[in-house]
Amino acid sequence: MKTKHIAPFRLKLWVYGLTVAVFLAACTDLSEEVFSEVTEDSFIPADSDVIALMASAYTPLRFVMDWQGYFDLQEEPADVIVTPTRPNGWDDGGIYKRMHFHTWTNTDWQPRNTWITCFNGINNINRVILQITSGEYPVDESQVDYIMAEMRGLRALYYSILIDTHGNVPVISDYTAELPVQHTREEVYDFIVSELTEVIPLLTDVVDQSTYGRMTRYAAWHVLARLYLNAEVYTGTPQWDQCIAACDEIINDGKFNLSENYRAIFSTNNEDNPEMVFAIPYDRIYAPQWGGHMKMLLPDHRYVFGMETQPWGGSGANPQFIDSYHPEDNRLKDTWLMGDQLNASDGTVVMTLTKDMPSIYDCEFTEGFRCGKYEIEEGATGSLSNDFPFFRYTDVLMMKAESLLRTGESAAAAQIVTDVRRRSFDNPADAEVTGTELEGNTNMAYGTLAVDGSIDDPGDQSLVPYGRFLDELGWEFACEARRRTDLIRFGVYQTKNWYNHTPKGAHTALFPIGYEELNTNANLRQNPGY
Template identity: 50%
Template sequence: MKKIRFGFLFLTILPFFTFYSCFNLDEQVFSEVTEESFIPTEKDMAALLASAYSPLTYIMNWQGYFDLQEEPADCIITPTRPNGWDDGGTYRRMHQHQWTSEQWQPYNTYLTSYEGINNANRVMDQVKSGSLPVGDLGDATIAELRAIRALWYSILLDTHGNVPLVTAFTDEIPEQASRQQIYDFVVTELTEAMPDLSEKNDRDTYGRMNKWAAYMVLARVYLNAKVYTGTEQYAKALECVNEIIKSGLFELSTDFSDNFTIDVDYRNKEFIFAVPYDKIYAGAAQHAKWYPPVARFHFGSTFQTWDGSCANPQFINSYQEGDKRLEKTWLMGPQYSITNPTQLVWTCLNYLPSLTCFKGTENHTSIDYGYRVAKWEFDNTATFNWGHDFPYFRYAETLLIKAECLLRLGQEEEVAADLVSQIRRRVFDNEEQAKVTVADLKADTKIKYGTLDWDNNLDVLGDQTPVQFGGLYDEWGWEFACEAQRRIHMIRFGTFSSKNWFNHVAVTDGHTAIFPIPYEELQSNKNLSQNPGYSM
């Protein structure tokens, strides 16, 4: 096989025989496998644990985690288009922070997180009871299950905060835990699991929670600890990323775009933890929301995309001259037919008049508005779903976490600047442009905040307080645009609840920094209370 795949294929194929490999169909066939005779090897474990991982594929699917982290932020906007896309106002509510407890994006993330948690609990109970024999792999299996469960809870810690803490596969109605309790649980689980997690970074651990993925979950949680608990933990985040750096197992890809190709796999040394997709068995559909239906004539694909999202012009205008991440992240300008290079198909303009594109009763919707997401290589061989693996943790994030911790701790600030410069060198041809100074990182953001009028001029400025470490804030944005992270960084840097952008006016009481507990969950579990600032 050209590309390895994680054991998500268990959804459609016998689970013991689906992980990452091509099989010899001439192997001897046994009539029966019993609990007593089945002793799994290390390679079998991935298929046994697959159900705890498989819901992660919803990250890049309809109104999933990608939308949850990007639509409320200042990078991506989904306006009304000629073929629709108001969708009952769902994207307007996300952009303007007017969502309710019945909003699908937060509800979908809540549901898929608990699907992963419940599956991890079920397999863990089977291992502990002996109904799922694992031989000498018991400690490693339990550690991996605790780690993936902790990753799921780290998502809920960030998105919903105060959620049920379920640690066993049971029918009991769970109690609600505080955000502090969820934080403590994630930290404890990962810390205790760490000694038994694999230190390998290879084909067999790709897409699985090894020691380095666990360190990254901890690092991200510690980096955002002040948001989650009110207490800074930058020193602990620094310790975690230093362990990853010290391992020597990871490095930046030479080409930024190598992280987003059709065939990216375990050989990419920038990936610390990936969510593997397969366009046949476990595909992603997020790309359908990035391009207009006519895009098939430009790319030469057989499937039709649905139109939808584009870039906020303010975010685009913040890029520095010479930064190739602009062209490697966004589709810009005239797009011509693949069969007739002189035939214009559509033009991606760095302009968007409003969320609705209506002026009074006049319909001004257009497929031309906005640069389109183009970070992932377009797969024109797909029938619809894509199979690009999603980089949940990249080594670039490790380096930026270290840089941010050093700056916030006031330690080795020149090292912080060198780390950021290291990341920038692969996207600038000019060494002087690639290099940043401590002063650059401490300067205000280059994003010009304020709402935009119809002509994309600044209108209602709102809060204009300089963003602390705004230069580093911008680096997070440019490096990880469209990777389901922007909301997290905006909250940490204090812009999510204070700044105006495009058609968004700040909700300054801060309650939208976490999402509401879904209405359906409140109705089915009377132990749950709604998060502050939201009605039922």
């Protein structure tokens, strides 16, 4: 009797229990349902994802011509580009003045952007290396060594930027849970050299579409050559012979040539140019980060080039630099937009650009020549399709020439420089330079400018050793995001006055580490002088 009564009771209990259990399970389920996102848990990598993964190592490089990017960092503090206050603004919280005066703080964006972007690239590389070596992304065994070499070579390239801008940066070669530790500039230098030396033999020597914009053996040599060229700045010990050797590795393989036409190097479709040792590909649709022209051209340049946008018109050329050119040097007109600007459709004068810029505090729209080096195609928008010639063959030749010049072989140096100049002079005689000339002083009339364009404070007037060679670099590579590095190497950056700039001390050769970066990593110590 007892059991008979208990059975239905138990059954009831089961039913209740089950109901409660189902209720609790169904009505307390808080798992997230993901639809239009990818989470690491839900992601199953496909073969094509390996290149997508590696892509993230390269894309940060497009910051070179992006807003407040590497171009700003290398040109605004130097003696070629000035961005004064203009009718439509360009005070921008005083950032361009701080860049010009070398009074930047650790909250300013240009130095921070370079740090953030380079470490973004480096971290992506370390992550990709981890994800591939750990088997998280399955890769064909035969490919692994090559991919690793390409990634490590590219990582060295990012460090070659950071050693120049911030110097004492953490060297991070793996993806660990530890907070990165800071390294000295010398340690960073040694790291780059050893990495490149190790990976160069593994990198491809093929130069065609399949390796365009990728880390080839030649791009790696180029990184190394640049590092050796600036070795004295970075470590105190010059490496001119090493630089020559690295350049020769590129020259002797004969895969690159000088472009016959100077402007072709900077054209919209410059991907086939024979100078491209390492290009950063841009595209107005796919890779729309080239906004540099918006900062340099005037709103009315849309009529001059038939653009589908209205540029903002800020940065102009320091008139002292314009005055340094040989009058017959075609690179003057190939680089700068000067004088009358003609309407593309009817040839009428839209406006007239004048050379002088009275003051960084107050300039008219049309004051100051503008950089027109990079072709503006008809219908151009806020982003250009020109690829950026980050490493070009002329640079290989000029690095070799500078190293020769500095090691007493001025005649050989002059020959290379003359060869480079030839395409830019109608009269071949004007292209000729001599070793003695290159060893001599600069053409630049350094000193700060009064509003009327006269020099009001000449400042340090001592001779710039190899100053004329510095001029050659200026004329050839104006607006190629490198002038700051050259000025430091030639001892001008921290000593001379130009435009409205006076020297602020040796520490300015390095930028301060950003406040957010210091905030997030207690291992970092600020660079000296900040």
